[in-house]
Each structure stands twice: as structure tokens, then as C-alpha cells.
Amino acid sequence: MTMPFQPAAFPYARPRRLRSQPWVRRLVAETTLTPADLIWPLIVHDGPEDRQPVASMPGVFRLSPKEAAKAAIEARDLGIPMVALFPNVNDGLKDNVATAATDPDGLIPDCIRAIKDAAPEIGVMTDVALDCYTDHGHDGVLEDGRIVNDPTLERLAEQAFIHAHAGADAVAPSDMMDGRVQAIREALEANGLSDTLIISYAAKYASAFYGPYRDAVGSSKSLTGDKKTYQMDFANAEEALREVAMDLSEGADALIVKPGLPYLDIVRLVSQTFKVPTFAYQVSGEYAMMQAAFANGWLDPDRAILESLHAFKRAGASGVISYFAPQAARMMG
Numbered sequence: 001m002t003m004p005f006q007p008a009a010f011p012y013a014r015p016r017r018l019r020s021q022p023w024v025r026r027l028v029a030e031t032t033l034t035p036a037d038l039i040w041p042l043i044v045h046d047g048p049e050d051r052q053p054v055a056s057m058p059g060v061f062r063l064s065p066k067e068a069a070k071a072a073i074e075a076r077d078l079g080i081p082m083v084a085l086f087p088n089v090n091d092g093l094k095d096n097v098a099t100a101a102t103d104p105d106g107l108i109p110d111c112i113r114a115i116k117d118a119a120p121e122i123g124v125m126t127d128v129a130l131d132c133y134t135d136h137g138h139d140g141v142l143e144d145g146r147i148v149n150d151p152t153l154e155r156l157a158e159q160a161f162i163h164a165h166a167g168a169d170a171v172a173p174s175d176m177m178d179g180r181v182q183a184i185r186e187a188l189e190a191n192g193l194s195d196t197l198i199i200s201y202a203a204k205y206a207s208a209f210y211g212p213y214r215d216a217v218g219s220s221k222s223l224t225g226d227k228k229t230y231q232m233d234f235a236n237a238e239e240a241l242r243e244v245a246m247d248l249s250e251g252a253d254a255l256i257v258k259p260g261l262p263y264l265d266i267v268r269l270v271s272q273t274f275k276v277p278t279f280a281y282q283v284s285g286e287y288a289m290m291q292a293a294f295a296n297g298w299l300d301p302d303r304a305i306l307e308s309l310h311a312f313k314r315a316g317a318s319g320v321i322s323y324f325a326p327q328a329a330r331m332m333g
């Protein structure tokens with residue numbers, strides 16, 4: 001960056017003056033982090049227990065619809081605007097085409113209704129992808145060992161419609177099929193659901209940092225191979241711009257970059273290039289990594305959580321999807 005003026009030199013310039021007291025640090029802070037910047041991901045399940053711990057994500061529980069409704073009330077009381085739902089469904093419901101993904105009385109529609117009953121003022125975002133419902137753990141339909149794009153689009157559009165019809169405020173396609181935003185937007189328009197937001201996981205990378213999440217939703221045992229034919233290669237940044245441009249032209253309202261901290265450069269690039277609300281997802285592996293360090297006494301939890309979340313705002317994100325959302329909001333409150 002070229003400066004519009006010649007900065008003074010030492011000793012006239014002493015940058016430490018602007019850091020010398022808490023009040024001046026607050027006064028000159030370039031970015032802020034508030035509970036309104038947070039989206040809280042909730043893992044929900046159709047099992048008998050109300051709350052079931054996730055081993056690789058200490059502090060995270062698989063919640064029954066009733067418990068998800070309680071979490072939404074907690075979010076509201078903490079000033080968190082939105083929750084995002086991710087399902088762990090019974091293995092017996094899984095098949096190649098993800099039949100359970102489009103059950104209008106399935107787990108996600110149940111949770112949406114329970115949350116909307118309990119805390120109607122909280123936004124509900126749902127994950128649109130098939131991986132939690134397929135017996136092979138992929139986000140799309142598998143034919144002869146390949147994830148087939150266009151047949152998957154029909155399934156995704158139906159899934160998004162089912163969620164929106166059940167009351168979801170935002171649907172968030174995380175599958176990385178080409179053309180899914182358009183397919184979803186058309187399905188919503190055709191069914192009188194033109195107010196539903198599409199928050200697209202436009203730049204989603206094939207990442208090792210999703211490991212704990214796949215345990216949480218129960219897709220890791222079944223997943224065959226990797227997701228590199230649809231999720232992005234971590235070597236690429238320019239490609240993220242093309243992905244985002246396509247999703248915006250197809251009708252996405254807002255964008256997600258995923259994972260989070262290792263991809264801050266992408267958050268910066270996307271938010272500055274498009275100037276469209278851009279969210280970062282601090283994913284399960286980032287959460288697990290930090291929790292492991294906290295458990296060992298190697299990092300101070302409160303400070304590390306706030307610093308990591310603030311970094312997303314500094315990079316240009318409108319907000320952050322984080323499993324730390326309630327803990328962080330409590331610290332801010």
C-alpha cells in the first residue's frame with residue numbers, strides 16, 4: 001500500500017502513543033466483534049438422547065430437536081442472530097440418493113419448526129448437501145464411482161425447498177456442485193419462497209479440517225475416497241473468485257468461505273472484490289485444534305477465541321460461523 005502522505009519519523013512518530021491506555025486502544029480500534037457477528041452451528045440428531053457428546057469436539061453435543069430449540073433461546077438471549085443446523089441421522093435412513101434429505105417430516109424440518117416455535121426471532125440456516133444422508137458419505141449422487149453433478153442438482157433443489165417450506169430463513173448449499181445456486185433459486189421462486197436467503201458456500205475447499213465434523217454427523221465411517229472432484233484445491237485462490245462470481249450471478253445473497261483461519265487470504269480477497277456479505281466458517285478441525293491446546297493448558301481459551309474470531313472481521317468478513325459462538329458471546333456480554 002502506498003501512503004497518501006510521508007509518515008513522520010521517530011521520534012516525532014511514536015505509534016505506541018495510540019496503544020498506551022485501554023481507552024485509546026478502544027478509541028482507535030479499526031474493527032469490532034460483537035455477538036451480532038456470530039452464527040452458531042448446531043449438530044442435531046434423531047437419536048434417543050437429548051444431548052450426546054462429540055468426542056473429537058469437546059463442548060459440542062448432538063442435540064435433539066427439543067434441545068436445539070433451547071439452544072436457539074440461548075442464542076437469542078446472547079444476541080447471536082442465527083443458528084446453522086447440521087444433521088446426524090440414523091444410519092438405517094441412508095441410501096445412495098439421500099432419500100431422507102427430502103423427508104418433509106425429517107430431522108431438519110422438525111428442528112426448524114421446534115426452533116421457530118421457541119425463538120421465532122432467531123434466523124435459521126440449513127446445510128444443503130447430501131453427505132449426511134448418503135450411505136457413501138458424499139455430497140452428491142454416486143454413479144459408477146463418480147459424483148454426478150446434474151442429477152444431484154435436482155436432489156439439492158428439493159432439499160432446499162423442504163427446508164425453506166419448513167421455515168428455514170436461509171439455505172446454505174455446501175455441496176460444491178456446479179449450478180446448484182441456480183437450481184435452488186429456481187425451485188424457491190417456483191414455490192413462492194422468494195424471500196428465502198441463499199447463503200452459498202461458494203469457496204469451499206477439500207480440507208482435512210472437516211474431520212471432527214464428519215464424526216459429529218456420522219459421515220466419516222461411510223465416506224469412501226475424498227471430495228476432491230467437487231471441493232476446491234487448497235492450492236487455488238483465483239478459482240475462488242470464479243466460483244463466487246458464478247454463485248452471485250445465480251442468485252446467492254451472501255457467501256461463505258470455508259475453512260476459516262487457514263483461508264483468511266480468501267476471505268480478504270472475496271470480501272474486497274465483491275463487497276457482498278461474506279462469512280467465514282471456523283470449522284470443526286480448527287475448533288478441535290484449539291480445544292486440544294486449551295485442555296493441555298497451552299493456550300488461554302478466552303483470549304485465543306476472541307483473537308481468532310476478531311481476525312475474521314479484520315480480514316473483511318461480515319461474520320463468523322463458529323462452534324465457539326456462545327462462549328464468545330458470553331465473554332462479550
Ligand SMILES: NCc1[nH]cc(CCC(=O)O)c1CC(=O)O
Nearest residue numbers: 129131174209210213283284285
Ligand atoms: N456438506 C458437508 C459439510 N457441511 C459442513 C461441513 C464441515 C463443517 C466443519 O468441519 O465444521 C461439511 C464437511 C464436508 O464437506 O465433509
Ligand SMILES: [Mg+2]
Nearest residue numbers: 176177178243
Ligand atoms: Mg460453484
